[in-house]
Amino acid sequence: MAANLHDIATSGEVVIQGATIHYQGPNGPVQVLSATDLTLSSGSFTALIGPSGCGKSTLLNAIAGFVRPSGGTIRVDGRPVTGPSPEVGVVFQQYALFPWFTARGNIEFALKRFGLSRAERREAALEALAEVGLHGRAETYPGQLSGGMKQRVALARTLASKPKVLLMDEPFGALDAQTRVSMHELLLRVMDAHRSTVLFVTHDVDEGLVLADRAHVMSATPGRIIDTLELGERRNRSVDKVDTAYIANRNRIMGLLRHREDEPAAALPRRATA
Numbered sequence: 001m002a003a004n005l006h007d008i009a010t011s012g013e014v015v016i017q018g019a020t021i022h023y024q025g026p027n028g029p030v031q032v033l034s035a036t037d038l039t040l041s042s043g044s045f046t047a048l049i050g051p052s053g054c055g056k057s058t059l060l061n062a063i064a065g066f067v068r069p070s071g072g073t074i075r076v077d078g079r080p081v082t083g084p085s086p087e088v089g090v091v092f093q094q095y096a097l098f099p100w101f102t103a104r105g106n107i108e109f110a111l112k113r114f115g116l117s118r119a120e121r122r123e124a125a126l127e128a129l130a131e132v133g134l135h136g137r138a139e140t141y142p143g144q145l146s147g148g149m150k151q152r153v154a155l156a157r158t159l160a161s162k163p164k165v166l167l168m169d170e171p172f173g174a175l176d177a178q179t180r181v182s183m184h185e186l187l188l189r190v191m192d193a194h195r196s197t198v199l200f201v202t203h204d205v206d207e208g209l210v211l212a213d214r215a216h217v218m219s220a221t222p223g224r225i226i227d228t229l230e231l232g233e234r235r236n237r238s239v240d241k242v243d244t245a246y247i248a249n250r251n252r253i254m255g256l257l258r259h260r261e262d263e264p265a266a267a268l269p270r271r272a273t274a
């Protein structure tokens, strides 16, 4: 297999400086992202939490190279993002699996662009399926898999290329509550091994608080980051194990999401660190 696909990510720093994004509206360009500065340090797990339409996906798509900022810069390991790159993997809410390929076939197909041999693609696909607990389902078609299993295949497909940066856009939004919890546990376990830099977009405050080391809260019109919470890397990550810091952080974010533009920020609850 090509060396760059074997290496455990040791970098993957994302630096965003003054990035603004406009979309074309019926009456001209509309700003959807205010000038944004954001650094995702190597191996960190960051949640982006905010209401619908505040620009979370837009920011994620810009880091992925799908959307070009109208101003500012986005760099991954010092290199400007000019388009999609194998170093940056993306997992969406929609699994986007080909129904005519097996789980293994879907991953092998995605790996074709990396110039691997057929045997290398197969080995990488089986390894990634084992990582997400689906080794025994390699020859199963998507139509025979549950929603959670399909999303595990989609995650395996992205992990198989060993991206340095993993962008996840509401990946578990379509799953039931119980499956989401097991996906959270799986993701944290897998990320411990990969050490990729993760940006996780979610509406769900609890999901962000359980998974991330750091959470950014966004507000809309135009989208901007209005608060950052340091959550601590070495805490118990489970909604079953809430502590006072968790509750304070949750109250803080819920307050911000309810916060009207004209309310003074000083009236909001104080943040807490785990």
Ligand SMILES: Nc1ncnc2c1ncn2[C@@H]1O[C@H](COP(=O)(O)OP(=O)(O)OP(=O)(O)O)[C@@H](O)[C@H]1O
Residues within 6 Å of the ligand: 023, 024, 025, 032, 050, 051, 052, 053, 054, 055, 056, 057, 058, 059, 203
């Ligand atoms: N291709 C596009 N062209 C024009 N406007 C767009 C386009 N994509 C998104 N928008 C607009 O940009 C704003 C931000 O959308 P975006 O999808 O980034 O928000 P979001 O916070 O991810 O929302 P959600 O949580 O509902 O997915 C919205 O007002 C949306 O309507």
